[in-house]
Amino acid sequence: MVKVAILGSGNIGSSLISSAISRGYEVIGTGRTDVTLRRVLELGAKATSNNQEAISTSDLILISVKPQHFPDLVRGTTRNIWRDKVVVSVMAGVRLETLKRIMEGASVFRAMPNINATVKMSTTALTGDGRGKELVETFFKGLGSTYWINEDFMDVWTALIGSGPAFVSEIIDSLVLGAVASGMPRELAYSAVLDMLEGTARNLRSHKGHPAEVRDNVITPAGTTIRGLKVMEEKGVKAALIETVESASKRASELGRVIDGRIKEDTERW
Ligand SMILES: NC(=O)C1=CN([C@@H]2O[C@H](COP(=O)(O)OP(=O)(O)OC[C@H]3O[C@@H](n4cnc5c(N)ncnc54)[C@H](O)[C@@H]3O)[C@@H](O)[C@H]2O)C=CC1
Ligand SMILES: O=C(O)[C@@H]1CCC=N1
Structure with missing residues (x-):
């Protein structure tokens, strides 16, 4: 059974958890507050506030925190923990290049679903390549329709379909x-x-x-x-x-640049 970690169990993270549970994945969801962790348990997943633990025990890692909280999440993990994992970010704007800078040895993808995942009618864009591609596609097909797109269109997809x-x-x-x-x-x-x-x-x-x-x-x-x-x-x-x-599309690009700058500064000290 594929073990999935959902890092950040908010609006979209909860939809990812529900869908994964209903399809028989073993799921661990992370959150920062007791309220979030209780909700994760109610959805039928394991719950923890420890992202490092969730990553280490899972094969497929989905990152669904706000872009602004991503540098903090990274700071709470060790460099080696990402190695050999299949990682998918659903964060607006954050580019593959930024993710790869941190996640050495991981196979990295981006997905942009929308809140219609709640009723299994998300229209999800996927981008990235390499090990785990089928695993990623299968996971998101369970939320609705999927389109593999060039990363250049990800920000406008975020505006048109995500928002x-x-x-x-x-x-x-x-x-x-x-x-x-x-x-x-x-x-x-x-x-x-x-x-x-x-x-x-x-x-x-x-x-x-x-x-x-x-x-x-x-x-x-x-x-x-x-x-x-x-x-x-x-x-x-x-x-x-x-x-x-x-x-909205311009804001996604702007977020991508800001987060890239913060991650660059952090990786120098990491
Ligand atoms: N809401 C939507 O319709 C969509 C959102 N997205 C993307 O998904 C991400 C999440 O968005 P929402 O679910 O709307 O936000 P949200 O605020 O509802 O959920 C984010 C969750 O992450 C938690 N969190 C923050 N830092 C954390 C950490 N270090 N460890 C564990 N949990 C942490 C927060 O407490 C919160 O529960 C964003 O990056 C957004 O761009 C993508 C597509 C659609
Ligand atoms: O508002 C946002 O930034 C996110 C991205 C797509 C939907 N919500």
């Missing part, structure tokens, strides 16, 4: 509020809008052409849709969404 569920949730909330403002009960609007979203995704996928074609099929001359679209245009919704993804 995406937050952006889409915000848009859905706004649409629901629009219906509430027009007198519809909130619960009815929310349930209906989720159905509409699932239907639109399926429709767009089956249509195969450009989404603007589906949009044009909805518009009736002098009807309701064109009135709504005109407001979207006036308020700059499209430009705002383009900038949303660009800005």
Whole structure:
């Protein structure tokens, strides 16, 4: 049985733990507080605050702490502990080059899932190469779909797909509020809008052409849709969404540079 360590059992770490447990992996989750460790135990995994112990007893190591907490995590481990392990980071921005600087002798990958892993519908990007590639792919396939991508696209993937569920949730909330403002009960609007979203995704996928074609099929001359679209245009919704993804992507790159600098300083003293 593959032994998996999840270092950092927060929002995404908990989803990784649940999925791994449900598929029969032996899992140890780490955390810094009693509340986190209790939650890990409730999910059916072993729990420890000692990352070094979790790494040493596992074959596949997943790093799911915030990028800013990664240098601290590294400081709490010894250089040799990473050797021969298969390591996957799900941290935004942190580059393979940075990870390899610390993890001599390890086979290192990056993955960028999203919170839809909670319902086994993550869309996960994977990058990296070498020993353990199949193990990594099998693990993330259990959370939804996987795409092997060039690391150059990882930051924009993080913005579009990693952060995406937050952006889409915000848009859905706004649409629901629009219906509430027009007198519809909130619960009815929310349930209906989720159905509409699932239907639109399926429709767009089956249509195969450009989404603007589906949009044009909805518009009736002098009807309701064109009135709504005109407001979207006036308020700059499209430009705002383009900038949303660009800005989030730039932040991922920025995080990568900052963490690389901190890790470089640390490795000199390590
Ligand atoms: N939340 C999301 O939807 C996604 C998050 N990510 C990435 O996953 C990582 C975690 O994000 P979240 O789960 O949202 O954050 P979170 O804050 O919910 O979880 C991080 C956990 O790590 C723990 N932690 C911090 N330092 C630690 C240490 N030295 N040892 C053990 N545990 C430690 C924290 O106490 C916390 O429980 C980030 O790097 C983020 O970029 C990636 C894809 C999606
Ligand atoms: O907000 C963040 O930085 C992380 C990366 C993708 C989703 N959450």
